Amino acid sequence: MVVTGGNRGIGQAIVGRFLAAGHRVASFDMGGEPATGALGVNCNVTDADQVEAAFKQAEEANGPVEILVANAGITKDTLILRMSDADWDAVINVNLTGAFRVAKRAAKSMIRGRWGRIVFTGSVVGLYGSAGQVNYSSSKAALVGMARSLTREIGGRGVTANVVAPGFIETDMTAVLPDDVIAKYLAAIPAARLGQVAEVAAAVEFLASEEAGFISGAVLPVDGGLGMGH
Template sequence: MTRSVLVTGGNRGIGLAIARAFQARGDAVAVTHRGSGAPEGLWGVSCDITDPAQVARAFDEVERVQGAVDVLVSNAGITDDKLLLRMTDPQFFRVLETNLGGAFRTSRRAAAGMLRKRQGRIVLISSVAGLRGSEGQANYAASKAGLVGLARSLARELGSRGITVNVVAPGLVETDMTAKLPEERRARMTADVPLGRIADPREVASAVVWLASPEASYVTGAVVPVDGGLGMGH
């Protein structure tokens, strides 16, 4: 059965790998972007997830084209790193508003349609930083930790209607951002990973696709780390 899938921030990096993975399974996939357009072969809708009106419009368009969203992957997020004493209030709250607030808004809108169908899958993309902390990323780590509380609250609220809500927490992943790291820092970060390497985005996508599959129908409120062991014990 073809499902309607929406991946926020699905125009690059981990989000793009997730969108491609669902597309390969035969699902109808839409990705959100902030004006850059969708990658070749994917359909995109422009949406700033900090704006409730834009979220509503994006969902309306997705529903019109491919039906009510069966699978929401909340992936869109930003960073704005700074050590605590140098971090301003706007820097802190802009990251929370995007990463955590955006997940709240899109989950709320998706859940409305899922409740009517009495089924659905919501997957929030967190980070190992939300579990173990990260120097200079108080805003980012707080937002990613918040996704766990959000997901588990929604899992309790929506579970009786056949809706699962889970979290995937990636570690170091091969993206444009990690590719730009100085070689010395990249090597130092990789050395902290028990598996001794950086993940391919498709490895994160595999976990997301599984959580959205019938095989994971009894999994909800879970945090699935895809971090090579970097966050073990948290």
């Protein structure tokens, strides 16, 4: 399997969980170190040549990629009037176009093998919205369209495509948020706490399992109820 952005945070937890379950795991990332036992592949998902080379390296080491978790993501938050084209492009290029690049490459061997699991790491804000995150929430909402279109294209070949939509999870990404923003979110989260990376990894493992073969085009929230109904 391949996890993008697997050297840190949620991706790292996903890598750890699949390693523990006995999978051969490649982490495509630009920095940091992969978990012991994972194949670390240096890959910036915004670069098509690097993506192709990374898949070749992963396939040579681990065989065809049957499970893809497109998890690499960045934020460049600011209110719309201050959001530059560069802020927009950077986030769309990693979160959305990067996911497209890896999904396209992985779909090739999944279709051939007539089995595959694609899981995109979306976000609660993709459907809920978030002030200051027009670029980020747009990129995450688009992953829902991508998963559903993939489902219609290749669902008949034994391939599923789903979105896990984490809410506020304790990671480096959320550690930079000001205390008042965290307090505001805590007040809105029915579970009255932030989530843990292990809770997202568990949801991804389920969607990638054999038993989840009839679940496709779904958005699975892991958000303590924050985004209910969206």
